[in-house]
Amino acid sequence: MEKLKQRQLDILKLFVTSGKPINTQELCEKFDKSERTIHYDVIEIKNFLQKNNIELKMKSKQGYYIPASEKILCVNLVNTTDDKKHIASLYQRKKLSEEILIYLSLKNRAISIEECLQDLAISQSTFIRAVNKINESRKAINIIKCKSGYILGGEEKELRYEIAMLLSSYFEGKTIINEWFDELPYVLRNMFTIDQLIDVSESIKEVNGKYNVWISNKNFLNISSYCLIQTFRKHAHKCVKDEVEDLEEFNYAYDILRKVNHTDTIEAIELSLLVDYMFRNGVITPTEKTLFYSIENDVNNIVDKIESKCKGLGLVLSINELKKDLQLHLSHYLKLEKYNLKFEDVYVTEEIKVKYKNLFEIASQSVNEFENKFNTEMNDTELSYIAIYIYKNILNTKNDLTRVYIVCATGKGLSNLLTTRIKNVFPQLEIVGQTSAFGLSTISEKVDFIISTVDLPEITTPVVKISVILADDDIQRIQGFINFGKTENKYSFQDNKLFYNKKYDPFNLVDINMESEKAELASISGVIAKLTLTLLEYVSMIGEGLSLNSDILLGLVIHMNMAIPRWFEEKETEIDEEVEKGYELIMNHYSEIYRKMEKFFELVEKSLLVTISRKERYAFYMYLLNREEIENEDFN
Structure with a gap:
């Protein structure tokens, strides 16, 4: 096979190990060569990679890079084991301890030190230091040295929780599957495939949609990470109870594990472990059927009071829709109370109390009997949610409204607030529904376009991407689509025809270069x-x-x-x-x-x-x- 010169090999190593594109000027400074020489080297590297079905890509104004999914192939092109280890060691190892923990958990057996060193591409002394650091700093799990090598120790429930949370930290802030894979450490990319990530992600979204479960981006990544770990450790059961309680969470957990593992046979222990992990992350299904139906009269009583007070303000409500919304929301609230899971959203609360003061007061005055009956006291966040539902169900008498659907990656409170603000700014829009980005599989409603705070998978409906704060440029973007999106193609769509005038996300801190001191x-x-x-x-x-x-x-x-x-x-x-x-x-x-x-x-x-x-x-x-x-x- 044709070989590269040493300098070209060094440049290739940089492309493999860099987390960002590298431009020509950087290469000139790094290797003290002219632009002409570097261009020649890059052409040689590109031809070399093409012969091995690997693509060297170029980002305008940023530089050259190799797609993350193909970097592993580049390692295999290096001639010697030492070179392979050198490339692997150039990866950032700031999370070496976490890498070792995840690596051993996925192996799920005793691993010889030789195999550990080879897979992790580190020296024996580095490995031993990292193991000692792990055992000193962690209480719930540890690394045990046995005759066969090294194995992860600890109660399975705690082990899965710790490892899933560690794995989730690599994906933080990412909503696209390819970005998940790009964030994985080198050693873990050999253990997962993009297809696995897609399968897990789509399975959870489908089940979330079925059970109407709203979860934040963080919890979606947490549950996804747990499911990835579970597929490797599903036979590691020690000292774990196998009773299954009669909760809808177990049905939710069963459906997720059934899809992720591609089998209808799921052990009771596996259900218990996932449900425990869900509770620890504050993820529960919206209702229990018995609880949902038991509060119907209480909800009717609340709605009667709301309707009476709204009439005094000249507001007409969609009563049946308001009853449905509040029955679902309040049954979920009581379920959260049952498991002592309380959430406060200061941003939503302050927004509602200032901007929709009358509706907040109506909500507060209408739930007194409900609070007394169930021995509870709703915080301002819960009252704000009720105020949002009241606003949502104020009847709009305008005709020929443009039908839109809202997709959001935040919690349900912020999503409801965003929907309310969009309705307030654009009365000509009929918002036919809203969903979490992590419960979206298909949209059954016929809509003119979708407003989303995150990138969405391949769908045919046009999407206007905005930020969660609905800033001025977001409002202009939506207005632009209302004016021109259906009649004139004055604005260009992306190749997949999904994103209308896609914007840079100012809140994506993960992509900021943090190389500074x-x-x-x-x-x-x-x-x-x-x-x-x-x-x-x-x-x-x-x-x-x-x-x-x-x-x-x-x-x-x-x-x-x-x-x-x-x-x-x-x-x-x-x-x-x-x-x-x-x-x-x-x-x-x-x-x-x-x-x-x-x-x-x-x-x-x-x-x-x-x-x-x-x-x-x-x-x-x-x-x-x-x-x-x-x-x-x-x-x-």
Whole structure:
């Protein structure tokens, strides 16, 4: 077989071990060679890989990379065992202890030290140090040395919990299966396949849809990781009870394991282990049938009170739909109470209490008898959920509404809040349903398009991707699709025709380059924290005359954090006539606000050594002041 030169082999090793694309300039600096020489080397490497059915790809403005699923094949092209180990050792080993734990749990038998060293591509001393560190730091599980080698020890229930949570940490923040595989350490990629990940993911989504189980992105990854571990350890049962209680969670667990293991025969112990893991992660099915039907009269009583109070405000409700929503929600609430699982969502609560104060008060006044009967006291988050259901079921008398479906990766509370805000901003939309991204298999309703906070699998319905906060650019994106999506293809779709004007996700912290020193990152974080507190301090000093709520404050903080990188770019900005007129109006008519905010901008400029343009400053004023009032003000 044709061989590469040593420098070309070294470049190939970089492509294999790098977690990001590498550009030509980086290679020139690394190997102290001209751009022409590096281009020649890359062409040789590309031809070499093509002959072995491996593709070297190029990302515009980023550089060259090898797909994660093909990197393992590259290791096998290296001529010697030492080179193989060298490549493997170049992978980041910051989580070596976690790698060893997951590796031994998947092997599920005693592994000789020689096999461990070969598979993990580490030295014996490194392995021994890591094992000692694990045994010193962990209480529930440990690594035992026996005659046959090394094996993982501990109660199976605790072992699976610990290992599943470790594996889940590799997937954190990812919603696409290929991204899951890309995040796996080198040694684990030999033990899983992308097809396995897809099978587990789709199985859980299907069962979530069947049982109407809403789980967050984090818990979806936790359950998926558990199922991956379970397929390797399903015969490791020691000191575990095998009784199965009469709970719907066991039906849910059975359906997941039946699909993941491709068999209808699931041991009772396996059901118990998964249900225990679910409870520890706060994952339960929405209702128990007996509980659901037992509260029907109580729900009717609550709805009667809500209806009476809403009539006083001139609001007409869809009573039957509200009863269905509350019966499902309150039976789920009582089930959470039964297992002492309480959740609070400050963001949802503050939003509802400020923006939908009347509905929150109606909810609070309507559940007193329910609370007394079941000896419970609903927190503000639960009352906010009820207020959301009231708003959701206020009848809209408009005709010819555009039908949409909402898909969200957050918890049900935030998803309901997002749906409510979309309805509030776009009264011309009829939201026919909403679902978790991790319970989505098919959408039975006929809709014009889908609004989603995450990437979705291959479906035929157009998708508008937004962020969970429904920011200004999200609103513009939805409005753009309403205006042009069905009649004019002024906006381009991706190749799979799913994502409308797909946006960069500002909350995907996982993809941020974290190569900087921790001290530097801590310093930067401190600066941003101080900026945020300073902004809020100056806004609070503006005084009366402004209607400040959590929406405005949240918008200001988010806007500033997104604007900071632009301030450092120091680009020349053209004079904007509209901005100049607006600025003049603010100076003349809102002098107190102008004076204090300008002090804030001057302070930021001196502290960060940046220049904040008038256009950037004007955006802050638009949050603080009524946009229409500014735009319509008579300058004379």
